[in-house]
Amino acid sequence: MGTESPTQREVLKRLRDQAGLTQGEAAEALNMNKRTYGAYEREERDISFNKMQRARRVLGGEKYTTQAMESSSTAARSNAVKEYPVADDQDGAPATTIYVDTRILAIDKNIPGPEEATAHLVNGRMMGIWMQRQQYVIARDCKEIGAAGRYVVRWAGGEEKIVVEGERRGNRSVLIQTHAPQQERMLSQGQRENGETTYQDENGSDVTIETIGKVVLPSDKPRQLVETVSDQLSRMVSEPAQEDGIFSA
Numbered sequence: 001m002g003t004e005s006p007t008q009r010e011v012l013k014r015l016r017d018q019a020g021l022t023q024g025e026a027a028e029a030l031n032m033n034k035r036t037y038g039a040y041e042r043e044e045r046d047i048s049f050n051k052m053q054r055a056r057r058v059l060g061g062e063k064y065t066t067q068a069m070e071s072s073s074t075a076a077r078s079n080a081v082k083e084y085p086v087a088d089d090q091d092g093a094p095a096t097t098i099y100v101d102t103r104i105l106a107i108d109k110n111i112p113g114p115e116e117a118t119a120h121l122v123n124g125r126m127m128g129i130w131m132q133r134q135q136y137v138i139a140r141d142c143k144e145i146g147a148a149g150r151y152v153v154r155w156a157g158g159e160e161k162i163v164v165e166g167e168r169r170g171n172r173s174v175l176i177q178t179h180a181p182q183q184e185r186m187l188s189q190g191q192r193e194n195g196e197t198t199y200q201d202e203n204g205s206d207v208t209i210e211t212i213g214k215v216v217l218p219s220d221k222p223r224q225l226v227e228t229v230s231d232q233l234s235r236m237v238s239e240p241a242q243e244d245g246i247f248s249a
Contacts, residue, residue: 011052012041015059029058049081049101084119084138087212098136100217111216112140118213120152122161128179131163131218139213144197145174150215157196157208163215174199 006014016026027037030051039045047055081099098119111117117140124131127150139152148167155162165177172189187199187207196210 007043008047008052009041009043012047012055012059015055016041019059021059026059030055082114084114084117086119086121086136098138100138111138116140117216120161120212122152122163124163126178126180127163127165128182130179137163137215138217139215141213142211143195144168144211145176145209146214152212152215154196154210154212155207161212 012026016023019026019029021029023038023041024034027034030037032051036045040047040051081101084098084100086096086098117138119136119138122131122135122137123133124135124137125133137152142151145151145166146168149165150163151166152161152163153166154160155164167175169175169186174187174189176185176187177183185201185207187201187209190198190200190206192198196208199207199209201207
């Protein structure tokens with residue numbers, strides 16, 4: 001019979017006891033308030049992957065970098081994270097793999113596994129306060145805008161990947177929305193060629209869009225309002241050489 005993994009409560013209490021700290025002192029060391037830390041230690045709230053990494057490092061002196069993760073058993077890590085490849089057409093991306101904490105996947109059963117989705121480094125500037133200019137998203141692979149949601153696209157033949165809100169309206173039209181600037185455009189679908197679709201806007205001007213995928217993480221679904229976008233992103237961890245490898249909002 002295998003040895004059971006220690007619980008969140010056991011790990012945090014062991015780290016704090018080893019450091020000889022009270023809960024208040026541990027909270028201060030971790031730059032959080034005492035009530036929040038106490039809730040984590042009592043397991044009234046789940047602690048995010050990157051906060052647990054920080055607790056191990058700050059309280060226990062353990063350096064849980066990517067190298068440490070790699071040296072752990074593959075089976076143990078596979079239970080904690082899912083690995084999503086970063087799209088292979090992104091030479092400038094600092095990561096080749098994004099690890100996603102499985103607890104965030106448990107919230108939304110519709111988030112696909114790595115066999116159906118890919119990580120992308122995108123510029124979220126058009127989404128306003130909801131996204132960073134440079135951040136990773138997980139997107140289900142698709143080639144056309146369909147049901148309402150956020151889509152990774154290349155706009156007007158550009159090389160950069162951006163995120164827009166899109167929704168198909170009828171057989172030949174799509175509604176595109178952005179938040180920076182706040183803009184709504186109804187486009188009529190035209191010819192599709194070489195993976196790109198040419199649309200016409202209300203003024204008759206052509207707009208070329210290459211749809212790459214529909215964003216599934218971070219999610220904008222109402223039932224996930226209990227978990228902020230920052231919390232979701234803190235559970236996305238990159239493989240390469242950053243100290244913590246964390247990309248968070």
